[in-house]
Amino acid sequence: MSDGKGRRAVLAVLVSVVVILLYFFVFAEPLSPELSAVPRWKTDIDVLQAAAASAPAAEPIAFSAGDRFGYFYPDGRLSFIAEAAGGAPVSDASYVSLEAAGGDRVLKRPDGATIASIESRFPFYSGGRLFSAEKDGSGVAAYDSAGRAMWEYAFPCQLSAFSAGDGLVVGGTVDGWLEGVSLDGRRAFSFAPGGSRLPVVLGIGVSRSGDWVASVSGVDKQRLVVLGRGGVDYRVASHRYLDTDYREPVRVVVLDDDKHVLYRRSDGIGVWSVDGSVDEVLPVKADDFDVALDGSKGIAYLVARRGRKSEIVAFRLPATLLGRIALPDYSEYARFSGSSAFVGGKTWLARLDFMEE
Amino acid sequence: MRRIRIRVVAGLVIALSALSAFAFEWPADAGRFRFGFGAPRGGFLRGVEFGSADGLVTAADDGELTFSAQGPRLPGGYPLVAGSLVVVAHASSMTTVYAGLKPGSVSSYLKNVRKGDVLGRSSEAKDARGVSFYTFDAKERRFINPMIVMPSVSDDKPPVIRSMALSLEADGSYADQSKPIRQGSYYVVVDAYDLSPSGSQSSPFDLRVLIDGSERGRMVYDAAWAADGRATLFGGVGVEEGAYLVADGRVRFGPFSLSRGRVLVTVAASDYASNRREQTYSISVQ
Structure with a gap:
C-alpha cells in the first residue's frame, strides 16, 4: 500500500517536471534583453542666431520648445536657436518665420536662407508637410517644399482632429465625419464612423504610407475604427x-510598420493591430504621447506626457515593456532617431542612446 | 427657377426663424456683437464674432458638450485658429461651436449643459479676434447664420453701400465709370456693410443687384457649407466662396452682359432687422 503511494508521489513529481519543462520549451517567450539609456551629451541653449561655424556633415534636427525654436546637430552642436512669441512652425527641412506680424510669412531653410513668402495666417507642419489652417478652423491649405500653394480644401465644419501622411491628409470634424484628401487636393474618401449616440471625431492617425487611417470617435460609446485602403477606396479593416x-x-498613431495602432485609453496606451488581431495595453498613463519605431531592433520608443510630467518608455511590440525613464519636469521637446532620443526644454537639450546589453 | 429657389429658401429661413426664435440665447453680451455672418475675417465668417473684452461665454441652449480643446493645436499639429474650442450638441440636430475662449477657462468637466451655463471666458485672441460663435445644422451639415436662430438685436440703421465697381470678366480689370464704358461682360463688385451693435462694419443680410430695374443677382446670407472640399455660400444659389469674395472683402455678382446705351445698376442691401438701403448708378455703355 505504501509502495503504491510512493509510486504515485514519484509519478506526480515526474509529471510536474515534464509540465514545467514543456512550458519553458513550448510556450516560452524570449526574455527582453537589458536595455540601458546612455547619456551622450547635454547642452545649455540660448538664442543663437548664427549658424555653427563648421556645420557637421549630418543634417540638422528641428527643435521647438515653448517660444524657442531652431536646429541642432546629432553631435550636440547648435545650428541656430531663435525666439518668437508662441514659437514658430518648424520641420527638419524648413521653418516658417512669423516675424512679419500680420503680414506674409517667410519660409526658410534651416540655414536661414529664404525659400519663399507664403500667404498663410496659420501655418503648421504635419507629417513633415507644410499646411495652413483656413476658414475658421474648417479648412486646410497645402504647400509644397518650395512654399507654393498646392490646394485648399474646405470641410463642412470645424476640425476636431487632423493627421497627415506622405500621400494622404485626413480631417475629422466636430460632427463626426472623416474626410480624406489626396495629394492633389481631391476628396479621397468621406466616412462617418457612427455607432455612438453622439457623433464627433476625437483623434486620427494616418500611416506614413497613407494605407491606414485609425480614429477614435463618438460619445457613448466611443469607438476605435481602422480604415484600410482597398484599391481607390477606404474600408473598415477593424474596430472595437x-x-x-x-x-x-x-x-492616435499608426506606426511606421503599417501594422500597429497606438491610442490613448484611461488605463494606459492601447496597442491595436490594423487587422484587429492584437488588443493590448501598455501600462503607461498619458494625456498625450509621441512614438517612434526603431525598425532595425524592433523596439518602439514613446514619450508619454501627463501634466508637466513626461517619461520615455521603450517597448517591444506589441506591448512588452522594456524600460522607462522619467524626464525632468517641463521637458517640452522629445525626438527619436533610431535608438537615440533627443530631449530638452526651453534652455537645455540632451541626447540619450538606448543600448542593448 | 432661381426666384422660386430663393423664395423656397426665404420661406425656410422664416420658418426656421419662427420655430427657433428665442430658443437660443446669445452666448455673450449681444452688445459686444462685432462681426456678423459673412464678414470678411480672413475669409467668409461662418458665425458671429464678439469683441475681445473679458467676459463670460455661456451655452446658447440645453445640450451636451461633445468636444473641447484648450491647447494651441490639435494632436496632428492643426492650430486652433481662434483659441480654445467648445462644441455643444443640442436636441434639435443643431450644434453650437464656441471658439476663442481663454485657455484654461473652459468648463471641460461639463457634460450635460443647461442654457446659460458658463462654458468659459472670452479673451483677446490671435489677430485681436474675440470669441466666435457658430450655429451648425448637423443634419444638413451647414452653418446657419446665427441671426436666424438667435433673439433679435435692436438695429434701426440701414446698411451702407459704399461703392459699386464694374470689372471686366475677361481680365478682371476695373472699368473707369466716370467715362462711357465699352459694351461687354462685367462683374458688379459691391462694397456694402451693416454696422454691428458694437459699431464695426459687418455684412448685410440680403444683397441684390438690379440692372435696369430687373433683379439679376441676389445673395441671402443664410448658410454656408462645403461639398467635395469646396466652400459654398448662400442656400438659395450656392456660390463658391472664391468666386464671390474679392480679396479685399468686397463681393462680386455676375458676370452680366451690358449692351449699348444707358444702363442703371441698382444695389439694394438690407439687414436682418429689415432696414433697407438702395443706391442706383447710371452707366453709359458704348
Missing part, C-alpha cells in the same frame, strides 16, 4: 468599442 468617455482630443 472603448470604455472611455473623452470629450477632448485623443492621440
Whole structure:
C-alpha cells in the first residue's frame, strides 16, 4: 500500500517536471534583453542666431520648445536657436518665420536662407508637410517644399482632429465625419464612423504610407475604427468599442510598420493591430504621447506626457515593456532617431542612446 | 427657377426663424456683437464674432458638450485658429461651436449643459479676434447664420453701400465709370456693410443687384457649407466662396452682359432687422 503511494508521489513529481519543462520549451517567450539609456551629451541653449561655424556633415534636427525654436546637430552642436512669441512652425527641412506680424510669412531653410513668402495666417507642419489652417478652423491649405500653394480644401465644419501622411491628409470634424484628401487636393474618401449616440471625431492617425487611417470617435460609446485602403477606396479593416468617455482630443498613431495602432485609453496606451488581431495595453498613463519605431531592433520608443510630467518608455511590440525613464519636469521637446532620443526644454537639450546589453 | 429657389429658401429661413426664435440665447453680451455672418475675417465668417473684452461665454441652449480643446493645436499639429474650442450638441440636430475662449477657462468637466451655463471666458485672441460663435445644422451639415436662430438685436440703421465697381470678366480689370464704358461682360463688385451693435462694419443680410430695374443677382446670407472640399455660400444659389469674395472683402455678382446705351445698376442691401438701403448708378455703355 505504501509502495503504491510512493509510486504515485514519484509519478506526480515526474509529471510536474515534464509540465514545467514543456512550458519553458513550448510556450516560452524570449526574455527582453537589458536595455540601458546612455547619456551622450547635454547642452545649455540660448538664442543663437548664427549658424555653427563648421556645420557637421549630418543634417540638422528641428527643435521647438515653448517660444524657442531652431536646429541642432546629432553631435550636440547648435545650428541656430531663435525666439518668437508662441514659437514658430518648424520641420527638419524648413521653418516658417512669423516675424512679419500680420503680414506674409517667410519660409526658410534651416540655414536661414529664404525659400519663399507664403500667404498663410496659420501655418503648421504635419507629417513633415507644410499646411495652413483656413476658414475658421474648417479648412486646410497645402504647400509644397518650395512654399507654393498646392490646394485648399474646405470641410463642412470645424476640425476636431487632423493627421497627415506622405500621400494622404485626413480631417475629422466636430460632427463626426472623416474626410480624406489626396495629394492633389481631391476628396479621397468621406466616412462617418457612427455607432455612438453622439457623433464627433476625437483623434486620427494616418500611416506614413497613407494605407491606414485609425480614429477614435463618438460619445457613448466611443469607438476605435481602422480604415484600410482597398484599391481607390477606404474600408473598415477593424474596430472595437472603448470604455472611455473623452470629450477632448485623443492621440492616435499608426506606426511606421503599417501594422500597429497606438491610442490613448484611461488605463494606459492601447496597442491595436490594423487587422484587429492584437488588443493590448501598455501600462503607461498619458494625456498625450509621441512614438517612434526603431525598425532595425524592433523596439518602439514613446514619450508619454501627463501634466508637466513626461517619461520615455521603450517597448517591444506589441506591448512588452522594456524600460522607462522619467524626464525632468517641463521637458517640452522629445525626438527619436533610431535608438537615440533627443530631449530638452526651453534652455537645455540632451541626447540619450538606448543600448542593448 | 432661381426666384422660386430663393423664395423656397426665404420661406425656410422664416420658418426656421419662427420655430427657433428665442430658443437660443446669445452666448455673450449681444452688445459686444462685432462681426456678423459673412464678414470678411480672413475669409467668409461662418458665425458671429464678439469683441475681445473679458467676459463670460455661456451655452446658447440645453445640450451636451461633445468636444473641447484648450491647447494651441490639435494632436496632428492643426492650430486652433481662434483659441480654445467648445462644441455643444443640442436636441434639435443643431450644434453650437464656441471658439476663442481663454485657455484654461473652459468648463471641460461639463457634460450635460443647461442654457446659460458658463462654458468659459472670452479673451483677446490671435489677430485681436474675440470669441466666435457658430450655429451648425448637423443634419444638413451647414452653418446657419446665427441671426436666424438667435433673439433679435435692436438695429434701426440701414446698411451702407459704399461703392459699386464694374470689372471686366475677361481680365478682371476695373472699368473707369466716370467715362462711357465699352459694351461687354462685367462683374458688379459691391462694397456694402451693416454696422454691428458694437459699431464695426459687418455684412448685410440680403444683397441684390438690379440692372435696369430687373433683379439679376441676389445673395441671402443664410448658410454656408462645403461639398467635395469646396466652400459654398448662400442656400438659395450656392456660390463658391472664391468666386464671390474679392480679396479685399468686397463681393462680386455676375458676370452680366451690358449692351449699348444707358444702363442703371441698382444695389439694394438690407439687414436682418429689415432696414433697407438702395443706391442706383447710371452707366453709359458704348
